[in-house]
Amino acid sequence: MTAVSTAPAALAAAPARTRSTTRIVSTSILYAVLVALALVYIYPFLIQVATSFKTEPDAATNPLSVIPHTFTTEAYAQLFLRSDFPTWFRNSVIVTIVVTAGRVFFNSLAGYALARLRFRGRGIVFAGLVAVMSVPAVVLLIPKFLVINTLGIYDSYAGMILPLLVDAAGVFIMKNFFESIPVSVEEQARIDGAGTFRLFWSIVLPMARPALVTIVILSFQGSWNELAHFIVSTQSPELTTLTKGVAQLANGQLSQGRQYPLKLAAAIIMTIPVAVMFFVFQKRIMNSSDGAVKE
Amino acid sequence: MSFSISRSRRGLHRGETASGWLFTAPMLILLGLFLVVPVLMALWVSVSDWGGRGSPFSGSVSFVGLKNYATLLLGGGLAESDFGMSLKNNAWYVILVVPCQTALSLLLAVLVNRQILKGRGFFRTAFYFPSVTSSVAITVLFLFLFSTTGAVNAFLGWLGINGPNWLNDPSGILHFGARSGPAALTGGSFLGVSFWDWIGGPSVAMCVYIFMAVFTTSGTFMLLFLAALQNLGGDVQEAAMMDGANGWQRFWRVTLPQLRPTLFTVLTLGLIGAWQVFDQIYTGTRGQPAKTTITPAYQSYQASFLNQEWGQGAAIAFILFVIIIVLTILQRWVLRDRKVSRRRNAPYLRAAEQAGVRAGGSRATGEGSTR
Numbered sequence: 001m002t003a004v005s006t007a008p009a010a011l012a013a014a015p016a017r018t019r020s021t022t023r024i025v026s027t028s029i030l031y032a033v034l035v036a037l038a039l040v041y042i043y044p045f046l047i048q049v050a051t052s053f054k055t056e057p058d059a060a061t062n063p064l065s066v067i068p069h070t071f072t073t074e075a076y077a078q079l080f081l082r083s084d085f086p087t088w089f090r091n092s093v094i095v096t097i098v099v100t101a102g103r104v105f106f107n108s109l110a111g112y113a114l115a116r117l118r119f120r121g122r123g124i125v126f127a128g129l130v131a132v133m134s135v136p137a138v139v140l141l142i143p144k145f146l147v148i149n150t151l152g153i154y155d156s157y158a159g160m161i162l163p164l165l166v167d168a169a170g171v172f173i174m175k176n177f178f179e180s181i182p183v184s185v186e187e188q189a190r191i192d193g194a195g196t197f198r199l200f201w202s203i204v205l206p207m208a209r210p211a212l213v214t215i216v217i218l219s220f221q222g223s224w225n226e227l228a229h230f231i232v233s234t235q236s237p238e239l240t241t242l243t244k245g246v247a248q249l250a251n252g253q254l255s256q257g258r259q260y261p262l263k264l265a266a267a268i269i270m271t272i273p274v275a276v277m278f279f280v281f282q283k284r285i286m287n288s289s290d291g292a293v294k295e
Numbered sequence: 296m297s298f299s300i301s302r303s304r305r306g307l308h309r310g311e312t313a314s315g316w317l318f319t320a321p322m323l324i325l326l327g328l329f330l331v332v333p334v335l336m337a338l339w340v341s342v343s344d345w346g347g348r349g350s351p352f353s354g355s356v357s358f359v360g361l362k363n364y365a366t367l368l369l370g371g372g373l374a375e376s377d378f379g380m381s382l383k384n385n386a387w388y389v390i391l392v393v394p395c396q397t398a399l400s401l402l403l404a405v406l407v408n409r410q411i412l413k414g415r416g417f418f419r420t421a422f423y424f425p426s427v428t429s430s431v432a433i434t435v436l437f438l439f440l441f442s443t444t445g446a447v448n449a450f451l452g453w454l455g456i457n458g459p460n461w462l463n464d465p466s467g468i469l470h471f472g473a474r475s476g477p478a479a480l481t482g483g484s485f486l487g488v489s490f491w492d493w494i495g496g497p498s499v500a501m502c503v504y505i506f507m508a509v510f511t512t513s514g515t516f517m518l519l520f521l522a523a524l525q526n527l528g529g530d531v532q533e534a535a536m537m538d539g540a541n542g543w544q545r546f547w548r549v550t551l552p553q554l555r556p557t558l559f560t561v562l563t564l565g566l567i568g569a570w571q572v573f574d575q576i577y578t579g580t581r582g583q584p585a586k587t588t589i590t591p592a593y594q595s596y597q598a599s600f601l602n603q604e605w606g607q608g609a610a611i612a613f614i615l616f617v618i619i620i621v622l623t624i625l626q627r628w629v630l631r632d633r634k635v636s637r638r639r640n641a642p643y644l645r646a647a648e649q650a651g652v653r654a655g656g657s658r659a660t661g662e663g664s665t666r
Contacts, residue, residue: 119315
């Protein structure tokens with residue numbers, strides 16, 4: 001772009017030349033600012049990866065370097081071979097898979113009913129949903145424990161999973177999606193005599209793939225990264241998830257000393273699944289808002 | 296053919312009431328059980344003296360009225376000063392985080408929105424990535440970066456600056472190192488925290504969480520702004536350009552007013568999120584040093600689970616709920632659509648007029664703008 005515009009500018013009068021010079025300068029400043037900002041956003045993660053392969057003294061003396069002085073995988077060995085880390089990982093995987101599957105099914109079921117089925121009380125159900133969405137999650141921390149405890153599902157997978165199985169925001173997304181697709185296909189199937197659930201399962205759900213992917217992304221990320229709920233719903237070490245385990249590791253409840261390589265390695269491993277998810281669906285996440293403009 | 300006509304519309308939708316309730320039943324049961332019932336139950340606990348053992352509805356638990364609320368707001372004891380402290384900490388957090396994350400995310404969106412930018416995708420990914428990581432993982436990273444011998448202090452050392460002892464430093468940043476304040480300020484207090492402490496700003500330790508919040512949320516909000524920017528039509532911009540507005544003026548006078556709805560969303564989400572700091576504090580400093588990183592959400596947990604003061608914990612949750620709702624309404628009111636004075640509105644009217652003229656295909660562009 002700039003190379004093209006300089007050639008005619010050189011031939012043109014002086015004002016045009018200053019104009020193109022200012023353009024080059026401003027473009028350079030733009031890139032300098034962007035690169036500096038990108039460095040601020042990326043460098044911490046580079047340090048994190050590097051430090052997880054460092055020895056403890058090396059981590060303390062060279063905190064900025066991205067090349068370990070002596071390369072060691074001790075932190076990872078300790079995590080996987082001599083700690084409860086594999087248990088935490090397994091629990092996170094179980095909870096995330098069940099919660100994501102549950103949300104995909106129940107959110108779309110409820111979203112479809114609210115968007116398409118005409119039934120008495122639909123207005124009230126929807127109003128209730130909106131009201132529930134406005135309650136801040138942290139406010140529910142103690143209240144949730146009270147119910148979980150009363151139901152006798154404290155410190156069990158049921159207590160960890162059931163409260164997360166439906167999310168109001170997800171129902172909302174599905175409802176909006178179903179309202180945006182034409183009703184004609186369903187009407188046709190209905191005329192052909194399909195029952196409501198069959199219609200939903202074999203006609204509507206396959207059409208809803210784009211919205212379902214959104215639900216999968218949000219649920220996966222949400223339940224994998226959830227901490228507060230697991231703090232109030234479990235106490236036994238066998239049910240500790242990654243977030244809870246690493247949080248306790250971080251503030252030194254389970255260990256002595258600083259152990260930065262170990263903690264950072266744990267943080268990296270818990271980031272990998274969401275990072276993979278992010279890079280797989282990157283186009284979709286970033287372009288959900290992208291409009292028609294393409295590079 | 297005649298078959299489908301014979302079925303009335305009503306016939307097509309028969310049985311929908313049953314399936315409607317059936318389809319929404321799982322949602323109703325789960326949300327009711329884990330969102331509505333908890334709120335009601337906590338409301339009861341907040342006015343009871345339940346100590347965490349047995350059922351809160353058993354006979355040994357009694358109604359104590361507003362005692363728990365009074366202890367927090369007027370008690371004069373440790374509970375009150377802790378609560379005052381947590382409000383002070385979180386208020387400063389909100390005051391700094393919300394404007395900073397909004398401004399930074401808008402800046403990032405404007406920067407990466409350029410059509411002729413090389414590596415646009417790379418920059419967007421770089422800015423968004425911190426948003427997908429969990430708050431626990433990010434906190435662990437920040438604990439390391441801001442440790443005494445950490446990367447931030449090493450970097451500051453390069454520049455010849457002796458970095459503070461970040462997460463162990465309880466001094467308020469607006470005290471500028473002063474150990475004690477004037478008697479006029481240290482004498483009086485509100486919620487058990489002296490005026491001197493209230494105006495002291497966040498502690499150095501709290502600042503680490505403030506940096507972290509801005510770092511992790513700016514990417515998400517950048518995407519919101521980016522979406523809004525890309526939905527703006529180019530014609531108003533072009534009209535302003537024709538009028539000789541430079542890039543700076545175009546941004547403030549043309550682009551920003553058009554982004555108003557998104558700005559509103561970002562500020563509201565930011566405000567609601569910033570009052571709910573819990574994960575970071577639990578993973579990191581747990582309220583230390585000198586209680587300067589305690590937040591209402593964390594105090595609610597601490598009071599209930601660690602001190603067995605369940606009534607107080609529930610009461611804190613409700614006060615926090617009220618704070619969030621009141622502030623959201625207040626913000627709605629402050630940012631409401633106001634009638635713009637004729638003089639201030641003139642440039643927009645002109646731009647709009649011109650856009651209309653251009654859209655009409657007329658070449659008489661100059662006519663609309665000359666007053």
